Amino acid sequence: MTGHVVRDSHGIPHLRARSVLELARLQGQVTAEDRGWQLEWFRWRMEGRTAEHVGEDGLPWDRFARQVRIEATVRACYEALDEETRSWVSAYVDGVNDGLPLGLARAPEMRLLGLADRAEQPRPWAPWTPLGIFWAVHLLFGTFPAKLFNDHVARQLGRDWLPLFHAEGVTQSGSNAWVVTGDRTVSGLPLLAGDPHRILEVPGCYQQVGLACDEFDVVGFAFPGVPGVQHFAHTGDVAWGITNAMADYQDLTREQLRRGEGGALEARGVDGWTAATAQVETVTVRGAGSVEVPVVVTDRGPVVTGLEDGLDDGLEDGLEVALTRAAEGNARGRQGPDCFSLRTPSQVSLDLGFGAFLPLLRSRTVDDVTAALEHWVEPVNSALVADRSGLVRHLVVGRVADRAAANLEAPVDAWDPRHEWVGWRRAPATEVDDVMVSANDRRSGGGLGVEYASPFRADRIRDLVGDRLGLTADDFLAIHMDTLNGQVPLMRRLVSDLSASPVSGAASDVRAELLAWDGRSEPGSRGALVFAEWRHAFVQWLSEHPALAALHEPTGHSTLFTPWLTVPLQIGIGWHSMARGAAAHGIDVASGAAEALERVARQADSATLWGDRHWFDPVHALDGVGGAPTAPDDPVPGDKGCVLAAGSAPGVTDRCYVGPAARYVWDLADRDASRWVVPLGASGVEGDEHFADQLPLWLAGRALSTQSPPVRE
Numbered sequence: 001m002t003g004h005v006v007r008d009s010h011g012i013p014h015l016r017a018r019s020v021l022e023l024a025r026l027q028g029q030v031t032a033e034d035r036g037w038q039l040e041w042f043r044w045r046m047e048g049r050t051a052e053h054v055g056e057d058g059l060p061w062d063r064f065a066r067q068v069r070i071e072a073t074v075r076a077c078y079e080a081l082d083e084e085t086r087s088w089v090s091a092y093v094d095g096v097n098d099g100l101p102l103g104l105a106r107a108p109e110m111r112l113l114g115l116a117d118r119a120e121q122p123r124p125w126a127p128w129t130p131l132g133i134f135w136a137v138h139l140l141f142g143t144f145p146a147k148l149f150n151d152h153v154a155r156q157l158g159r160d161w162l163p164l165f166h167a168e169g170v171t172q173s174g175s176n177a178w179v180v181t182g183d184r185t186v187s188g189l190p191l192l193a194g195d196p197h198r199i200l201e202v203p204g205c206y207q208q209v210g211l212a213c214d215e216f217d218v219v220g221f222a223f224p225g226v227p228g229v230q231h232f233a234h235t236g237d238v239a240w241g242i243t244n245a246m247a248d249y250q251d252l253t254r255e256q257l258r259r260g261e262g263g264a265l266e267a268r269g270v271d272g273w274t275a276a277t278a279q280v281e282t283v284t285v286r287g288a289g290s291v292e293v294p295v296v297v298t299d300r301g302p303v304v305t306g307l308e309d310g311l312d313d314g315l316e317d318g319l320e321v322a323l324t325r326a327a328e329g330n331a332r333g334r335q336g337p338d339c340f341s342l343r344t345p346s347q348v349s350l351d352l353g354f355g356a357f358l359p360l361l362r363s364r365t366v367d368d369v370t371a372a373l374e375h376w377v378e379p380v381n382s383a384l385v386a387d388r389s390g391l392v393r394h395l396v397v398g399r400v401a402d403r404a405a406a407n408l409e410a411p412v413d414a415w416d417p418r419h420e421w422v423g424w425r426r427a428p429a430t431e432v433d434d435v436m437v438s439a440n441d442r443r444s445g446g447g448l449g450v451e452y453a454s455p456f457r458a459d460r461i462r463d464l465v466g467d468r469l470g471l472t473a474d475d476f477l478a479i480h481m482d483t484l485n486g487q488v489p490l491m492r493r494l495v496s497d498l499s500a501s502p503v504s505g506a507a508s509d510v511r512a513e514l515l516a517w518d519g520r521s522e523p524g525s526r527g528a529l530v531f532a533e534w535r536h537a538f539v540q541w542l543s544e545h546p547a548l549a550a551l552h553e554p555t556g557h558s559t560l561f562t563p564w565l566t567v568p569l570q571i572g573i574g575w576h577s578m579a580r581g582a583a584a585h586g587i588d589v590a591s592g593a594a595e596a597l598e599r600v601a602r603q604a605d606s607a608t609l610w611g612d613r614h615w616f617d618p619v620h621a622l623d624g625v626g627g628a629p630t631a632p633d634d635p636v637p638g639d640k641g642c643v644l645a646a647g648s649a650p651g652v653t654d655r656c657y658v659g660p661a662a663r664y665v666w667d668l669a670d671r672d673a674s675r676w677v678v679p680l681g682a683s684g685v686e687g688d689e690h691f692a693d694q695l696p697l698w699l700a701g702r703a704l705s706t707q708s709p710p711v712r713e
Helices: 020-034 036-047 056-067 070-079 083-105 108-112 129-141 144-156 159-165 308-331 345-349 354-361 366-375 456-465 473-480 488-496 505-516 526-544 546-552 559-565 567-573 575-585 589-602 695-700
Strands: 004-007 013-016 176-180 191-195 197-199 207-212 217-222 232-234 238-244 251-254 257-259 265-269 272-275 277-284 290-297 303-305 340-343 381-387 392-397 435-438 647-649 653-660 663-667 675-677
Touching: 013 020, 020 036, 020 083, 020 207, 036 056, 036 070, 036 083, 036 108, 036 129, 056 070, 056 277, 056 290, 056 303, 056 559, 070 083, 070 129, 070 345, 083 129, 083 354, 144 159, 144 251, 144 546, 144 559, 159 575, 176 238, 176 381, 176 456, 176 473, 191 238, 191 381, 191 473, 238 366, 238 663, 340 345, 354 366, 366 381, 366 392, 381 435, 392 435, 435 456, 456 473, 473 663, 488 505, 488 526, 488 575, 488 589, 505 526, 505 589, 526 546, 526 567, 526 575, 526 589, 546 567, 559 567, 567 575, 575 589
Parallel strands: 013 207
Antiparallel strands: 004 013, 176 191, 176 435, 191 663, 197 653, 207 217, 217 232, 232 238, 238 381, 251 340, 257 265, 265 272, 277 290, 303 340, 381 392, 647 653, 663 675
8 A cells, every 4th residue: 555544533544645646546445445335335336236236126226227327428427537537536446446355354234145255356346436426326316306206296286286396495405504704703714614414324425534645635525436525625725515506407308209210219309200229238136037128318318217117028118118108198199108318417518527526636725616616517516615815705516507497397398499408507606705604595506496495594504603703613513503493483373373273182282382392303302202293294184185196196107216206205395385385276274284283192102202203314225134234323403494404204204314414614724623523433334443433423513623643654
């Protein structure tokens, strides 16, 4: 191993090498040793080979990965990289291949799957694997799965119902980032903080790392399997952090397919019928043989749903099923089958934004970061940047096509010229002269999307900063942990105004308890628990309403999209919108609010406090397999409507499986005074002392210093 690896008291690796390429190789090796299972799982996902190892549970993802052409796309993106970036990524891959045997030998998951014998000589990574990991992680981050649900709503209920399912007004996402200028801090230089909210995973999706060579010295969070640091970092002179800008950059296009002359496959587009490509890929399924997957690509992009009925019968049958459905749809006067292609900036431009990563590491100023992020593609982010000169800037970065507003709401027809892409939209950069908050809200999103999170979190953070001076990193850590719930005002209005649906007895007691609650979702709060129970019951009542019965009909789409197509889940995300607009569609919301009180009063529940129900429950890829690694089920503060948006699925479960996947405070006066923490730990190996040693800090709102330990020669 060329270079030095030193670890702090929590096992966080700080790496030093002489050259950029030596450092990249070292990062790859250390990542593979610490996160061997995670890298192997990510590689299987990128290749569409999870079912080969875990059985039929992996098949929905593998079908999608093959049909969307992840590996073919990222290979082309890798070949299009500039020579320096390509060499840098390749050096990282060499390091992964160096470290993977040790990393897999330590992984209990490999033993659990009966694959321990493969650890000694794992298949080498391809040079483009990091690009595939990055894209596979973020493909479902966009809006196209939600458009499948919008299409279902429009077909079953009518387009006038769509606003009731819009999530704005609640907290569709939960990430926060904020920055203050030096006028507000004790040091006289900016402070920048944030906490990306994602699905909580075992191991965690972010890896703390220090990267130093003769050209740069950076601390930040890496995606395991991807070189450098991307979303959150401090170079000593400049720091940045991002949130999801809630932009709409993915299109779903309704395709019509047919057999042309000679039997060639054709797709209908703006210029008529043009050739589409088709091939068969074979997915091996552990314990169940193999499945043939048809991969069809039109001028718009790969077909990602609509061929499901024929998948098990191979390409010809799969396509013939789609063509038959198209003909049936046209006979009923409906334009096109439920056959949709996906169009993304990365596939259109064959660019995943990796050209930004090295310039980010070398950045010394806000202008440097701004220039680096010109190369960013997707996901589209809202970025806050500050440097030691005191300059602070807000950016919205990534590629969003300029196209019709209808494209942003639901699938559009491939043959309609109104839906073509006509260039790229840009959001302006803004200089920050006091305080800037970015919390997935419309104000910070650059106007590139349709649905944003409620402004509550952004407004609450501004209120907590207020007009305070002398702010410190500790002050920012306290803001991270705020649990005032922004969903409370609507709940209070709904349960207060029950003159037409009065309640009595035990239901009246529940109502009184809700109205007396202070609105803070703390683990020790009885009111927070009662609110969650009422919300759950209200969402269930809405879901069961006869007016929505048609939504429960099968959609015909892959089970991969179940989280976006399950009615209670979607109502739980957007129950505020439903509560405000349902009366116009004949739904008596007051009756629902009252019935929810009655249901809470009737239920027998051993839980007495919010922490009894809202406990840490991160997702592992092998959940459901006996013996899969788990994390402690400790109570978690916060809720969907809080700055501390430790979320669940209202109407389905109160388990906390979404929340801050990392927290950081970047101090521009002194990088060593900066703080960071993750929900679990530096190691991805269950049983390692650093597997979950940061969890107590994360739960308590504390964080570690980013200071690098001294190198011992």
